[in-house]
Amino acid sequence: MTFLFFQMGNTRWAVASGNHTAVTHFFFEPFSDVLEVQVALFFLVLLMYLTTMWGNLLIITISVIDPALHSPMYFFLRNLSFLEIAYTSSTIPKFLVNSFAKDKGISFVGCAMQMYFFGLLGVTECCLLTAMAYDRYVAICHPLRYTTMISHTVCLQLSGVCWFLGVLVNVWQTTFIFTLPFCGPNMINHFFCDLLPVLKLACVDTFRNEIYIYIVAVVFVMVPFLLILVSYAWILHTNFSIPSAEGRRKTFSTCFSHLLVVTLFYVPGMVTYLIPKSIHSHNSNKFLSLFYSVMSPMMNPLIYSLRNKEVKQALRRLISRKRSF
Numbered sequence: 001m002t003f004l005f006f007q008m009g010n011t012r013w014a015v016a017s018g019n020h021t022a023v024t025h026f027f028f029e030p031f032s033d034v035l036e037v038q039v040a041l042f043f044l045v046l047l048m049y050l051t052t053m054w055g056n057l058l059i060i061t062i063s064v065i066d067p068a069l070h071s072p073m074y075f076f077l078r079n080l081s082f083l084e085i086a087y088t089s090s091t092i093p094k095f096l097v098n099s100f101a102k103d104k105g106i107s108f109v110g111c112a113m114q115m116y117f118f119g120l121l122g123v124t125e126c127c128l129l130t131a132m133a134y135d136r137y138v139a140i141c142h143p144l145r146y147t148t149m150i151s152h153t154v155c156l157q158l159s160g161v162c163w164f165l166g167v168l169v170n171v172w173q174t175t176f177i178f179t180l181p182f183c184g185p186n187m188i189n190h191f192f193c194d195l196l197p198v199l200k201l202a203c204v205d206t207f208r209n210e211i212y213i214y215i216v217a218v219v220f221v222m223v224p225f226l227l228i229l230v231s232y233a234w235i236l237h238t239n240f241s242i243p244s245a246e247g248r249r250k251t252f253s254t255c256f257s258h259l260l261v262v263t264l265f266y267v268p269g270m271v272t273y274l275i276p277k278s279i280h281s282h283n284s285n286k287f288l289s290l291f292y293s294v295m296s297p298m299m300n301p302l303i304y305s306l307r308n309k310e311v312k313q314a315l316r317r318l319i320s321r322k323r324s325f
């Protein structure tokens with residue numbers, strides 16, 4: 001990390017001493033020039049952010065204190081909730097503060113850090129959601145082997161690999177982008193420092209970087225999404241052999257809600273990073289990114305757990321414990 005920033009500092013000085021001035025600040029273009037729209041969006045995003053924080057903190061709390069939730073599924077869920085708090089916090093507070101600030105800007109290093117953390121947490125989330133789908137696949141399709149296949153060590157290893165990949169890919173990606181020369185304009189047509197809108201401002205040919213982004217998006221967004229679809233297809237396949245209609249209906253509704261939230265996260269991500277820029281505008285990207293940056297982290301706690309009987313019971317226990325104090 002320190003190395004990365006020193007590197008970028010050096011590059012900036014190198015560029016500044018050349019014949020064009022280097023960008024030291026970026027500015028975000030607002031979603032709209034209409035004040036009412038800005039105010040409405042501010043409150044909407046604020047509300048979504050607070051809901052995300054509250055929901056994910058609640059999941060972390062009950063999964064730590066309730067012994068009934070000390071299983072692999074809740075280990076992953078807790079890890080996901082922790083991740084989502086960090087993920088939304090890497091972009092949304094800055095957006096909210098900037099909404100009413102005069103200059104709506106971010107420093108060069110701040111922008112690099114934002115891109116790094118957003119990317120790191122995004123890649124980790126893609127990977128973690130896949131691990132969670134795998135966990136459900138083993139639980140439903142191989143229930144007898146579940147405890148040996150998904151042990152506590154395996155859980156730690158799977159999530160550890162996800163975090164490691166997130167760090168690795170993004171140290172590389174962010175360094176690659178922020179060592180390019182930026183010599184203006186410095187107006188980002190987005191509400192945070194996302195890869196493509198920033199890359200667009202570099203004053204050299206960025207074809208190679210675009211190819212890298214494309215490869216990362218295929219490997220870390222598209223492939224996980226397909227793996228998730230495959231594991232849910234197996235789950236549904238197994239589900240049809242469950243004798244009780246009630247059991248079938250329950251598994252089906254759980255799978256369906258998981259798939260919905262997973263789709264809300266991956267599909268806008270794929271459209272943004274995989275469909276060539278010429279087909280859709282950066283403006284539509286800006287709106288699409290609201291899905292994967294705020295909407296999905298807000299929905300995850302609701303769908304993964306509040307619809308879930310075990311979590312509801314744990315919540316009841318938590319509330320009655322509070323009352324008895």
Ligand SMILES: *[C@@H]1O[C@H](CO)[C@@H](O)[C@H](O)[C@H]1NC(C)=O
Pocket residue numbers: 075078079082155156157159160163
């Ligand atoms: C998430 O997983 C990583 C890697 O296994 C672990 O180090 C970290 O403590 C976990 N975080 C939470 C909140 O469970």
